[in-house]
Amino acid sequence: MDGMLSQDEINALLNGMTDNSDGGGTDKPADTGGIDEDLLTAEERDAIGEVANISMGSSATTLYSLVNRKVNITTPTVSLANWSTMLATYEKPCVFIQIKYTTGLDGSNILILKEQDVKIITDLMMGGDGTNIEGEIGELQLSAISEAMNQMMGSSATSMSSMLGKLIDISPPEASRIDLSEKNPADIASFLTGTFVKIEFRMQIDDLVDSTILQLYPIDFAKSLYDIFIGNMAGASTQSAAPEPQPQAAQTAGNAPQPEAAPQAAQVYAQMPQMGMPQMAMPQMGMPQMGMPQMGMPQMGMAPQGYGQMQGMDIQPAQFQNFSTGFNPMQSQENIGLIMDVPLEVTVELGRTKKSISEILDFAPGTIIELDKIAGEPVDVLVNGKLVAKGEVVVIEESFGVRVTEIIK
Secondary structure (H helix, E strand, O other), X not given: OOOOOOHHHHHHHHHHHHHHHHHHOOOOOOOOOOOOHHHOOHHHHHHHHHHHHHHHHHHXXXXXXXXXXXXXXOOOEEEEEOHHHHHHHOOOOEEEEEEEEEEOOOOEEEEEEEHHHHHHHHHHHOOOOOOOOOOOOOHHHHHHHHHHHHHHHHHHHHHXXXXXXXXXXXOOOEEEEEOOOOOOHHHHOHHHHOOEEEEEEEEEEOOOEEEEEEEEEOHHHHHXXXXXXXXXHHHHHHHHOOOOOOOOOOOOOOOOOOOOHHHHHHHHHHHOHHHOOOOOOOOOOOOOOOOOOOOOOOOOOOOOOOHHHHOOOOOOOOOOOOOXXXXXXXXXXXXXXXXXXXXXXXXXXXXXXXXXXHHHXXXXXXXXXXXXXXXXXXXXXXXXXXXXXXXXXXXXXXXXXXXXXXXXX
């Protein structure tokens, strides 16, 4: 009949629906990209973010001193990532900076900056205005960004030392330009072949840079950082929660408590040699001191030992033989020859100035210190700290030198 389906056609339609459901049904779990979100707890993410926030805050201050521009680095976002998600989300090529910890922490991490941002930062470091960014990054830019990261991560290590309660130091960072789509992650760092911690910051430098920088941690390193952070926080809270000694009730006569100043005084006396003060004999607490002579010193009104034996002695002034006034120049030259090979330190002083302690504490890379000499004025030549000559600065091949213009009599 017209408009009717045969049994074979109905069976074919049913089989097609079954095949489609097997290939693309809604029961299939969503693809997570191979990342196990349970590798890091919410508490661990918060702690790692706090450590990164404080350390990167000090790094922003250091970067400001290098580029002389306002730098703002926002609160970080902590997540888990792998190489495939990196390829899909971050700009390529980019600059990888690997930082290895040498003291306090066992591991390493990687900073990733966009190529455009590195060009702007290095141009500002070299005295430019941040617009000379044509061409690819060369060895000069990589060396400059390595030095910037060395100072920034050095400041970060100092902040982490204070926060974690232990000395932390790093090795000089190594920078390289990498195209993520062409590079094998195992050639960069072994932990990049699996799941790792990604810490994302927003970095702003005036109106020149408004971008994102990444910091990558291995999972094991992130967990060890969390353990140290929590352990240090727990220790600090325990000390702050220690009960204070309660004041004792008033005591009646005959039941007076022993004075508690003795242990403190004993500690002060014990610390005196360490503070560069001469060690003194500690008096016994509670013993009367009045009327007792001090060790090695006679009491007032008492004659020193042996005073009685000095009376009646024959005392005469000393007599000396006359010294010859003769002078032999040849003998003087021979004596001078004995010390001709003695090395002396020669110092050239451009000038001097005086600064207060607050001004010295504000010193940073790029600070200009004005001296008391005028440009072109002769410099001082000192031998072992004594002024002997004046001269002018010259350049000899690739070194500085001084041409002596005046000998100070």
